Amino acid sequence: GQSSLPSPENVQVHVVNTNFTLSWDYNGSDPNVTFSAEFQWPELEDTGWQELRGCQAVLGTACDFSAAISEYYDLHWLRVRAQEGPRASPWSRILEMVPEYVAQIGPPGLELQSTNGVIKVKVSPPEENQRKKMWINDLSFKYNLVFWENSSHAQLQSKTIFPVDTINDLAPDSIYCFKVQANLPSEAKQGLFSPISCVKTTQKAVNDPLCATNLSILALNMNFHLLWNTQENQEVNYNVQYLHGFLKSLNEDYSDKWLSVPRCENITRTWCNFSSIFTNLGFYYLRVQARRDSKSCLSREVKVDPLKINGIGPPGLRLDLSDASLHILISPPGGAEHDTMRDHYDLSYRILYWKKSSEGEVKQKEVRQTIATVPDVSPSTLYCVKVQAFSKPYNKSSAYSQQECIHTPAGGQRASLHPVLQLGREQGMPKFHVLSLKLPYINYLNQCIIIIAECSSLPLLQGFGAHPFSSPYLSAAEEPVENCCVIESMITEEGNQIDFTDYKHSKQSSQDSGNYSNDNNSSGSKGSKETLENEII
Structure with missing residues (x-):
């Protein structure tokens, strides 16, 4: 018949680490009532509800079912009912639970040691030495230490600490109390505090x-x-030491992991260049050991995060002219070979340029490349430029470079060589000609340049993708003996790569007339923009 027993209400689960407790409320007055719970999870759907181990015929309104749960990331369903002899209440409302989601982080372990006016702290993870773990990676924990002087006017202080750390600046001969919690910021979880421990400084x-x-x-x-200061009038020997920052995040003693900075061992000066220690871009700690005779003293530690504390210096700057364009060539701070500055800071450049001869406005241009072009400059005019490097990801910027100026030639005069051609001349290239093709979509110089040399042993243009040139129209037997060179491609200011390998060239002897044409122009040389310019070297 119909049961007179009421159902349990307000069913809840409380989870700390891998310890599971089920609780409920019961409004009945039956003195001999007991309670039993069942659970189900996806892998048991075919077999239906199962008895919840640890929660059968329970006399109170709570039970521990830690032994029954082994899958912490799956959805579970729980329900409870009351029983008295043959009578049983209806099942309670079903409670849904994902263990890892509802679990709390348990209190970590805490050890304190008082020495030389400071307190050394050692924290152990919440589930240390346990076989079953809710929190897989102990290194993910961030520890929050709360401490206060045990007095009537105590003020709580809070500090994020490493598993092994030191608390300084405490009053001597005073009792301080401490508690610590383990947090997982990535999951927005705050753990339970450890029991309070007190110690006298x-x-x-x-x-x-x-x-x-x-x-x-x-x-x-x-x-x-x-750099550091010395308090001694006598000569002191110093040894600068560093520690990889990640070692402090491990749950172990790192006191024997300190290393000496190369070329900063047994020195008497009070500075050290420690640039060589950065094998990766994590953070580091530095300290200075001072020694004289048999005495030794360690300084306080300083934390070094290279990319954050590093300053960006002004870039280098060179100006060049070709046709009616001003070309601005930038050297990254630290030099073009400095990969860290270029790659990790994601540098951009802010260019200021103006006409020196007048009170004209200063114009600004921002680029990410190290080459920029100002087109249509005025003839017989002094242009001045300065450049600043900046990094948006790190919110850093350099000082501006030294101002550089260049005077444009008078109208009708030939400008200096294009930077690519100047590079070829500097590398010892013999006579060559330029095939100039005006292309409206080219930002950089508004020109594609193919260099065809009258050479017998032409050096390759380093960095411009050069390769030995041969005519597509000649058989191997007919090929000229000379080794010539063609620039395959060039990178434009906007990053577009222009490939020249599809252009065809007719056979020319070493007694060159200086007139070449693009194969697309079937009418030959007619003085158009597609014809070759006269010899320029």
């Missing part, structure tokens, strides 16, 4: 004049210098 040793003080860092273009 000791007297701090008298400030040793041997110790290096006031450590500071100067950093520019990935060149790093550590």
